[in-house]
Amino acid sequence: MENAHAAEHYHAHDEQHTFDRKAIWRTFRILLYITVFELILAIGYYSMTFSNPHLVKHLLNGVFIVLTLAKAFFIIAEFMHLRHEIRNLILSISIPALLFIWFITAFLWDGNSYKNLRNTYDRHYKEHSAEQAPPSKGHGHGEEHGAETQEPGKLH
Amino acid sequence: MAQVATANQNMWSGGKSPYKVEYGKLMMWFFLMSDAFTFGAFLISYGTIRFSTNSWPDPNHVFRSFPIIGEMHIPLAFVSLMTFILIMSSVTMVLAVGSGHEMDRKGVLKWLGWTILGGAAFLGCQAWEWYHLHHQGAWWGHNPFPNIDGSQSSTNFSNFFFTITGFHGFHVLSGVVINIIMFIMTYLNVFDKRGHYLMIEKAGLYWHFVDLVWVFVFTCFYLF
Numbered sequence: 001m002e003n004a005h006a007a008e009h010y011h012a013h014d015e016q017h018t019f020d021r022k023a024i025w026r027t028f029r030i031l032l033y034i035t036v037f038e039l040i041l042a043i044g045y046y047s048m049t050f051s052n053p054h055l056v057k058h059l060l061n062g063v064f065i066v067l068t069l070a071k072a073f074f075i076i077a078e079f080m081h082l083r084h085e086i087r088n089l090i091l092s093i094s095i096p097a098l099l100f101i102w103f104i105t106a107f108l109w110d111g112n113s114y115k116n117l118r119n120t121y122d123r124h125y126k127e128h129s130a131e132q133a134p135p136s137k138g139h140g141h142g143e144e145h146g147a148e149t150q151e152p153g154k155l156h
Numbered sequence: 157m158a159q160v161a162t163a164n165q166n167m168w169s170g171g172k173s174p175y176k177v178e179y180g181k182l183m184m185w186f187f188l189m190s191d192a193f194t195f196g197a198f199l200i201s202y203g204t205i206r207f208s209t210n211s212w213p214d215p216n217h218v219f220r221s222f223p224i225i226g227e228m229h230i231p232l233a234f235v236s237l238m239t240f241i242l243i244m245s246s247v248t249m250v251l252a253v254g255s256g257h258e259m260d261r262k263g264v265l266k267w268l269g270w271t272i273l274g275g276a277a278f279l280g281c282q283a284w285e286w287y288h289l290h291h292q293g294a295w296w297g298h299n300p301f302p303n304i305d306g307s308q309s310s311t312n313f314s315n316f317f318f319t320i321t322g323f324h325g326f327h328v329l330s331g332v333v334i335n336i337i338m339f340i341m342t343y344l345n346v347f348d349k350r351g352h353y354l355m356i357e358k359a360g361l362y363w364h365f366v367d368l369v370w371v372f373v374f375t376c377f378y379l380f
Binding site for chain 1: 167174175176177182185189192196200201203204205206207208209210211216232236239240243244246247249250251254257258302303306307308309360361364365367368371372375378379380
């Protein structure tokens with residue numbers, strides 16, 4: 001009962017300031033520009049050749065992470081309205097989400113370490129992972145290879 | 157400091173709502189937190205496996221088809237369209253929530269209708285993409301795409317791709333169903349009788365979360 005009452009109270013309070021449509025379209029434009037910019041970067045990377053492609057790819061991935069986090073911020077803050085809630089709610093949502101920093105760091109580090117260990121100590125794995133795929137498998141043309149030409153794929 | 161402490165004490169000592177949102181909305185936030193960790197676990201396991209592998213298929217090569225036009229030499233064109241549709245439907249959802257604030261039943265119906273259409277269009281695009289990849293021989297346990305360095309790839313790529321986009325697509329599907337229910341309830345005047353459109357806000361939170369997850373799926377699978 002009390003909740004329903006509280007809901008109406010807050011709703012009445014919200015109605016005092018009208019809904020800001022301009023802010024929504026501004027957020028939409030920001031999201032659109034970021035996405036288009038990401039695509040330009042991705043397509044640009046694939047259509048150009050670099051003297052050090054690995055370094056460029058790493059830098060590009062860093063840029064993608066920053067832009068993705070920016071998009072996430074705008075969706076949560078504006079579309080989900082979290083920026084306009086009170087501080088207690090903002091902190092209750094954002095502090096647990098910070099755990100992701102640790103999860104991502106720890107697990108990617110672990111994956112990388114596993115790769116290095118296998119490349120160092122498992123000669124079979126290292127040789128096997130360098131084997132070239134059969135050239136007959138041209139790809140991208142749907143009709144040419146239905147189910148019968150698939151490779152079973154190898155699990156390591 | 158002392159003042160802050162007093163303010164906090166007052167905030168949590170009863171008589172006031174410490175979060176100042178309605179109960180259902182708060183619980184939706186907490187549910188979305190837990191859902192975020194589920195998706196996070198999926199994406200982090202994908203990242204771990206990718207980091208532990210010497211090479212990986214090239215997304216630019218895998219995702220370059222477009223319906224009807226067929227093979228395009230612009231990579232990622234189709235997935236950009238999907239992303240645009242989803243962001244657009246997020247905007248129409250906010251506009252539906254805004255109309256709900258203003259108790260504008262017709263506005264809610266209009267914008268919710270567009271949101272449902274956007275969700276359905278996204279699902280249609282995803283169905284086409286799955287169908288196309290399946291046709292190329294990719295499925296759980298089957299990966300026809302070689303690694304970017306030309307070496308033989310494992311099935312990890314397609315397993316993760318279908319599991320994670322499938323789980324996200326299932327969320328989109330349930331979001332569309334929720335929005336359809338909201339549409340019917342609005343049409344039947346339920347929220348006008350209740351005096352507020354808070355249910356639309358809760359459905360909106362869920363819908364934006366689906367959009368939010370797609371932002372991460374898009375980066376992890378198509379850009380990296």
